[in-house]
Amino acid sequence: MERVDHIGIAVRDLDERITYYTETLGLKLLKVEEVESQQVRVAFIDAGNVKIELLEPMSDKSAIHGFIEKRGEGIHHVAFGVTGIRERMAELREKGVRLLSEEPGPGAGGAEVAFMHPKSSFGVLYELCDKSGKGEK
Ligand SMILES: C[C@@H](C(=O)O)C(=O)SCCNC(=O)CCNC(=O)[C@H](O)C(C)(C)COP(=O)(O)OP(=O)(O)OC[C@H]1O[C@@H](n2cnc3c(N)ncnc32)[C@H](O)[C@@H]1OP(=O)(O)O
Ligand SMILES: [Co+2]
Numbered sequence: 815m816e817r818v819d820h821i822g823i824a825v826r827d828l829d830e831r832i833t834y835y836t837e838t839l840g841l842k843l844l845k846v847e848e849v850e851s852q853q854v855r856v857a858f859i860d861a862g863n864v865k866i867e868l869l870e871p872m873s874d875k876s877a878i879h880g881f882i883e884k885r886g887e888g889i890h891h892v893a894f895g896v897t898g899i900r901e902r903m904a905e906l907r908e909k910g911v912r913l914l915s916e917e918p919g920p921g922a923g924g925a926e927v928a929f930m931h932p933k934s935s936f937g938v939l940y941e942l943c944d945k946s947g948k949g950e951k
Pocket of ligand 1: 933
């Protein structure tokens with residue numbers, strides 16, 4: 815794992831929460847994007863050394879929908895920036911870490927992403943996020 819790329823926060827209403835992060839906390843909104851495959855609308859907030867990813871469910875098929883129903887709004891995942899995501903996934907699998915998919919899938923900003931099951935990471939949902947070749951940091 816190279817660095818923390820972003821911290822994912824589950825929210826009920828993206829526009830309302832963007833106002834909190836920008837106007838109340840004084841942070842900068844970087845972009846808003848829909849990630850169809852994950853059924854989420856996301857906003858990236860610049861927090862200096864790390865981004866905050868606000869996630870609003872687009873439907874009840876979204877993992878964020880179930881999370882908010884069970885636990886309410888709050889910290890949902892921590893994303894590690896990696897390069898060579900398939901190799902990293904293979905290494906983790908060999909070490910006994912349970913991944914939620916065989917292959918990475920599309921994430922925000924054209925990244926390839928994959929998740930580790932929170933049960934095998936001791937209560938934390940970790941994402942692997944590979945933006946190599948996308949020109950974004
Ligand atoms: C756009 C993209 C990007 O950055 O580019 C994104 O981030 S998309 C971000 C949204 N997409 C995802 O999160 C996709 C990957 N996530 C998933 O597939 C799911 O959310 C799972 C992590 C498998 C959980 O779903 P499941 O239906 O199993 O829910 P569940 O409520 O039965 O949870 C099973 C157990 O895991 C725990 N659990 C569930 N979600 C958790 C979370 N976020 N953090 C820590 N623990 C969590 C529950 O408390 C439960 O433990 P107990 O059994 O002890 O009660
Ligand atoms: Co994420």
